Amino acid sequence: MRAGIKQILFLAVAMMAAVAFAAPMGKAGKTASLKAKLYGAVDSKAKFSGERMFAVLDSVGGTGTWMEWDVNGVRDPSVMDALDPLLKQKNKPEMVWVLSERAKPLMAVLLPKGSGEVIVFYELSALDAKPVPLSMNKVLTPDVVFRDYKQVGEGEFVHLDKPSLKISANEKRIRFTYSKPDDTPLRFDPDYAKKDFIEKRSELRDYMDFLRYEYSLMLRAFVQSTRGMFNWQPWHWYMGEWNSKAFISEKELEAILVRGIKPDMFTVFKMKAQGGELIEMRTSGNGFSEMTITTP
Numbered sequence: 001m002r003a004g005i006k007q008i009l010f011l012a013v014a015m016m017a018a019v020a021f022a023a024p025m026g027k028a029g030k031t032a033s034l035k036a037k038l039y040g041a042v043d044s045k046a047k048f049s050g051e052r053m054f055a056v057l058d059s060v061g062g063t064g065t066w067m068e069w070d071v072n073g074v075r076d077p078s079v080m081d082a083l084d085p086l087l088k089q090k091n092k093p094e095m096v097w098v099l100s101e102r103a104k105p106l107m108a109v110l111l112p113k114g115s116g117e118v119i120v121f122y123e124l125s126a127l128d129a130k131p132v133p134l135s136m137n138k139v140l141t142p143d144v145v146f147r148d149y150k151q152v153g154e155g156e157f158v159h160l161d162k163p164s165l166k167i168s169a170n171e172k173r174i175r176f177t178y179s180k181p182d183d184t185p186l187r188f189d190p191d192y193a194k195k196d197f198i199e200k201r202s203e204l205r206d207y208m209d210f211l212r213y214e215y216s217l218m219l220r221a222f223v224q225s226t227r228g229m230f231n232w233q234p235w236h237w238y239m240g241e242w243n244s245k246a247f248i249s250e251k252e253l254e255a256i257l258v259r260g261i262k263p264d265m266f267t268v269f270k271m272k273a274q275g276g277e278l279i280e281m282r283t284s285g286n287g288f289s290e291m292t293i294t295t296p
Contacts, residue, residue, distance in 0.1 A: 035077060035078035035081040035082075035124065035125045035126075035128070036078055036079070036081040036082035036107065036122045036123070036124050036125070037122060037123045038120070038121075038122060038123075039060075039106060039121035039122055039123045040060075040120075040121045041118055041119060041120040041121060042056050042118065042119050043113055043116060043117070043118035043119075044116045044117050044118070045114075045115065045116045046115065046116050047116060047117050048110070048117050048119070053110070053119070056119055057097065057108055057119070060106065060108070060121055061099045061106060061108075063101075064099040064100075064101035064102060064106075065099065065101065065220065065224075066097040066098070066099050066108065067097060067098050067099070067100070067224055067233070067234035067235055068095065068096070068097055068224070068227070068234065069096035069097065069098055069107075069233060070227065070228055070233055070234075072137060072228055072231075073230070073231055073232065073233045074129050074132055074231055074232060074233055074236065075129065076124075076127050076128055076129040076233070077128050077129065078105075078124040078125050078126055078127065078128050079096075079098065079107060079124065079127070082107060082109070082122045082124075083096065083109070086109060086111065091111055091112045091113070092111075093109045093110060093111055094110045094111065094112065094117070095109075095110040096108070096109050096110070098124075098127070098233070098234075098235055100127060100235040100238065104123050104124060104125065104126070105123075105124040105126070105127050105235075106121060106122065106123055106124070107121070107122045107123075107124055108120070108121050108122075109121075109122070127235055127236075127239070129233075129236070131236075131239075131241050131242045132231065132232075133273070133274050134230060134231065134232055134271055134273045134274065134279070135230070135231045135273050135274040135275060136229060136230055136231075136273050136275055136277050136293070137228055137229060137230070137231070138275075140228070140229060141228075142157075144227055144228050145226050145227055145228055145229050146167065146226060147227060148160055148161075148225050148226075149167060149225075155168055155169045155170050156168055156169075157169070159225060162178075162221075164178055164179045164180055165177075165178045165221055165225065166178075171295070172294065172295050173292060173293065173294050173295065174292070174293040175290060175291070175292045175293075176221070176222040176290060176291040176292075177288070177289070177290045178218075178221045178222070178288070178289050178290070179287060179288045180287050181286070181287040182285075182286050182287035185285060185286040185287065186210060186262075186285030186286060188262035188285070189203060189257065189260075190260040190261070190262075191260070192257040192258060192260060193257075193258045193260060200254075203257070204250060204253065204254055204257065207253055207257065208250060208253060210285070211248060211253070211266060211268050211283070214266075214268060214283040214285070214289065215247070215268045215269060215281065215283075216238065217289065218268070218269075218281045218283065218289050218291060219234070219237050219238065221289070222281070222291040223237055223291075230273075243269065243271075245271070246269050246270055246271035246279075247268065247269055248266065248267065248268050248269070253266075262285075264284065265282040265283065265284055265290075266282060266283055266284075266285060267280055267281070267282050268281050268282065268283055269281040275296070276295070276296030277293055277294065277295055277296065278292075278293070278294045278296075279291070279292075279293050280292050280294075
């Protein structure tokens with residue numbers, strides 16, 4: 001407990017020490033943005049090591065997931081309120097992350113500072129971009145898109161940290177797969193059709209919750225392990241107003257349950273991008289999942 005308190009106090013002091021450098025200021029020393037408020041900062045006399053950088057992010061974000069912002073993706077006004085002044089200055093951001101799992105999202109910006117670096121944190125009013133159709137970037141450079149992977153063959157890639165996460169790519173299709181046997185696999189009820197209305201509704205909600213959870217795992221594994229593939233930012237994929245038309249509906253799921261035969265795969269997400277590409281995410285419910293991108 002004492003160590004935890006010391007860590008929090010150290011972080012608070014470090015943030016206060018770096019605030020003056022990081023904040024884009026307006027009149028009377030107030031932050032210029034209303035949609036993005038300075039939350040704090042942590043600086044380092046030398047460049048952050050990967051371990052320390054992520055330790056700092058985790059100490060601020062807690063159990064939430066930091067998602068990397070894509071400079072070529074859809075731009076949320078609240079994010080740009082903070083980033084626009086930074087992008088215009090000489091020492092431009094090196095990396096930007098957003099954490100959406102809280103009432104007010106957080107943004108972290110890595111900036112050069114002398115011979116070292118500083119991570120500046122902002123609290124955003126909301127992630128407020130209006131939904132736009134999904135599209136794929138026209139130019140996909142493997143060294144950028146698959147930078148967290150190593151190439152092991154012609155069109156074959158394996159994740160650097162998770163060998164069970166793989167990609168196969170050719171001119172017609174990109175296929176992501178992830179396999180990890182589940183300790184609590186999906187229980188499929190062959191007698192669903194015989195249940196009464198209340199039992200069916202309760203069971204249907206449980207199945208929907210399970211598939212939403214599986215969808216979040218697929219986003220982390222597939223979408224968030226690549227860079228510059230789609231115009232949606234990573235957090236847009238989680239938002240109902242963006243994904244609702246592509247996510248499996250209760251009606252579709254109930255039709256599967258009524259048949260009483262467990263399918264090999266559940267198609268959780270299916271959407272045609274603006275360029276005609278078909279993006280589908282599927283899960284077996286037992287530890288195997290895939291995302292396929294099929295060109296027209």
